[in-house]
Amino acid sequence: MQDKIHSSYKQLEQKSKYTNMFLRWFLYFVLVIFALYFIFPLYVMVVTSLKTMEEIRQGTLLTWPSGLNFDSWLVAWGGRGYGAGDTFLKPYFWNSIKMVVPAVFFSTFIGAMAGYVLTKWRFKGDKWVFLFLLFGCFIPYQAILLPMARTLGVLGISNSVIGLVLVHTVYGIPFTTLFFRNFYVSIPSELVKAARIDGAGFFKIFFKILLPVSTPIIVVTIIWQFTQIWNDFLFGSTFSFGEAAPIQVALNNMVLSSTSVKEYNVDMASAIIAGIPTLIVYVLAGKYFIRGLTSGAVKG
Amino acid sequence: MLKWLEKNLPKIVMAPAVGLIGWFVYGFVLWTLYISFTNSKILPKYELWGVGQYVKLWGSRKWLIAVDNLLIFTALFLIFCVVIGIILAIFLDQKIRAEGVLRTIYLYPMALSFIVTGTAWKWILNPTLGIQKMFIDWGFENFTFDWLVNREMAIYTIVIAGVWQSAGFVMALFLAGLRSVEDEIVKAAKIDGANLFTVYWKILLPMMRPVFFTSFVILVHISIKSYDLIVALTQGGPGISTTMPALYMTQTAFHKSQVGLSAASAMMMFMAVAAVIIPYLYSELRRENAR
Numbered sequence: 074m075q076d077k078i079h080s081s082y083k084q085l086e087q088k089s090k091y092t093n094m095f096l097r098w099f100l101y102f103v104l105v106i107f108a109l110y111f112i113f114p115l116y117v118m119v120v121t122s123l124k125t126m127e128e129i130r131q132g133t134l135l136t137w138p139s140g141l142n143f144d145s146w147l148v149a150w151g152g153r154g155y156g157a158g159d160t161f162l163k164p165y166f167w168n169s170i171k172m173v174v175p176a177v178f179f180s181t182f183i184g185a186m187a188g189y190v191l192t193k194w195r196f197k198g199d200k201w202v203f204l205f206l207l208f209g210c211f212i213p214y215q216a217i218l219l220p221m222a223r224t225l226g227v228l229g230i231s232n233s234v235i236g237l238v239l240v241h242t243v244y245g246i247p248f249t250t251l252f253f254r255n256f257y258v259s260i261p262s263e264l265v266k267a268a269r270i271d272g273a274g275f276f277k278i279f280f281k282i283l284l285p286v287s288t289p290i291i292v293v294t295i296i297w298q299f300t301q302i303w304n305d306f307l308f309g310s311t312f313s314f315g316e317a318a319p320i321q322v323a324l325n326n327m328v329l330s331s332t333s334v335k336e337y338n339v340d341m342a343s344a345i346i347a348g349i350p351t352l353i354v355y356v357l358a359g360k361y362f363i364r365g366l367t368s369g370a371v372k373g
Numbered sequence: 374m375l376k377w378l379e380k381n382l383p384k385i386v387m388a389p390a391v392g393l394i395g396w397f398v399y400g401f402v403l404w405t406l407y408i409s410f411t412n413s414k415i416l417p418k419y420e421l422w423g424v425g426q427y428v429k430l431w432g433s434r435k436w437l438i439a440v441d442n443l444l445i446f447t448a449l450f451l452i453f454c455v456v457i458g459i460i461l462a463i464f465l466d467q468k469i470r471a472e473g474v475l476r477t478i479y480l481y482p483m484a485l486s487f488i489v490t491g492t493a494w495k496w497i498l499n500p501t502l503g504i505q506k507m508f509i510d511w512g513f514e515n516f517t518f519d520w521l522v523n524r525e526m527a528i529y530t531i532v533i534a535g536v537w538q539s540a541g542f543v544m545a546l547f548l549a550g551l552r553s554v555e556d557e558i559v560k561a562a563k564i565d566g567a568n569l570f571t572v573y574w575k576i577l578l579p580m581m582r583p584v585f586f587t588s589f590v591i592l593v594h595i596s597i598k599s600y601d602l603i604v605a606l607t608q609g610g611p612g613i614s615t616t617m618p619a620l621y622m623t624q625t626a627f628h629k630s631q632v633g634l635s636a637a638s639a640m641m642m643f644m645a646v647a648a649v650i651i652p653y654l655y656s657e658l659r660r661e662n663a664r
Contacts, residue, residue, distance in 0.1 A: 100467055103464060104461070104465070104469065104475055107479065108478045111481070111541065114493040114494060114537070117493065117496070121496065133506060134497060134506075134507045183389055183390050186387070186390070187386075187390040190384075200658075206390060207654065209394050209398045211646060212398060212402065213639070213646050215638070215639040216405050218622070218623065218626065218639070219404075219408065219626060219632060220400075220405060221397070221401060223417070244397070274382075306486060306601040324489065324492065325492075337496055344488075347488070347489050352481065352484055355480075355483075355484035356477070362484065367546055
């Protein structure tokens, strides 16, 4: 009797072991299929950029390139060296850098200050002020494009990198404030109160108490702002053209320009060049990137 | 004077943020609202003209196509992103080997711009050298995949690229949600004899209500604003078959110079976003106050 129960239990255990194994395999199978789906466009971009047009016409999307041929990358970055109609990314890449660095700096600084005041120097109605700022994360920018275009014109900075710095700084503030506010809320206010009793002032408290522990949120904010501003197309394409355009706009123009022969290898190399800075940041600091996404991801 | 300065320093520091947002967000939205009630063409005019622009907007075939596309896109985008996101999150939650690598792969599209990924998808989906040719070369001689240049189907290529870009993000939200649930709950359910499927279907997913809500709000918000992806993939074509409101707005303003009409379309977008966002902010605020 005892034996019988024991053996049927063994059988059951064996059976569940097989189902479990099957389930595990199924699990990995599905996960890998999705991984292939996600990696597919990147793979195609990279191999296409390394092929010659001849290879592209003969092979398929997946065909491995015959060698490491960076010619299309050089063309995408520096052009072919003849005058008119030769568009390449190098100057626009620098435009983007010149736009991103100050815009990230200013928006992060303003947001840090606002987050600090909203949590540690609370005043009557501060919740409403926060809500007032927060709503700015969500507005569809179409509702501000027309007056912004006029304003930039009046200020004399339309179609310039400075204009784009202003635009990105302003519309970054709601996000940076949100980040810093949510971070500083979790830092005990007792520290600040004690410092105030000791006579420390507004800025001293910020620089001595809050700033030293703010590294993670500063990293999150900088990465978020950098990615958003680098990848922006709407503002770039509306408020700039020609030589002042940021890289995304230049990439789009390059791909759309209908020269006689479409050079897909150069297109793909250009797309990689435009995507590589944010991709590097993502790979190096993915943890912070995801934190930004999940805590403030409301932008498109 | 100095005393006053010291007392009001926090407010003074706060002022730039409030001032800039007040002017550049609220002021500008009001300006757009006002212009939408005028008969502005190339330059804004300030005499009121009534609701004429809105009547014109809703009588325009292109706008109706744009709204139609938005509805199709939003519905499919939501369903696919959420389903794929949940499946990936649950599967990744099973103590998977190489979880970090897989997560990185699922999420990297979020780091790229829609212009970059749109360029890649356009190349993949183009009928002459892309996927279609790949299958034909593999021996499926009658294989056709011309959605990108097909009026009826082009909108679905935008769904494909959009889901690819954003599904990983939903996964990240759900994974964070699942990880925040106490282990005890799952253990207790398992001791009571619930299998893994029941645990997720009956216990964990219902607990994820706030995550569903957040994903819904963010995805709808992304889809109403989608602009770059369409510019990169189809420019609204073939014809005007993949126009969406955001594209309609910029084209009307900057190519057709119909400032009043484009302001009206911008306000429609604004109201659609507000209808989703205001209940969301309200509920978030209530949750925070309850804490």
